Amino acid sequence: MHHRFFIVLVAVLVAPTLAGAQSGNSDLPMRTPDGQPDISGVFTFRTLTPLERPSRLE
Numbered sequence: 001m002h003h004r005f006f007i008v009l010v011a012v013l014v015a016p017t018l019a020g021a022q023s024g025n026s027d028l029p030m031r032t033p034d035g036q037p038d039i040s041g042v043f044t045f046r047t048l049t050p051l052e053r054p055s056r057l058e
Helices: 002-021
Strands: none
Touching: none
8 A cells, every 4th residue: 555655656746847847839930021920821711601691592
């Protein structure tokens, strides 16, 4: 019983140390030449609500 308690205690004390040692994401977002965030890419609009009502519903 004491052996199992010791293992759990060590795990609880070591886990935050290991989590704190991980480096964060230091990547900065890409920017356009004028300094704005670069949001260019491929966008699909298959799941968006249409802006106009279909003609069959009018």
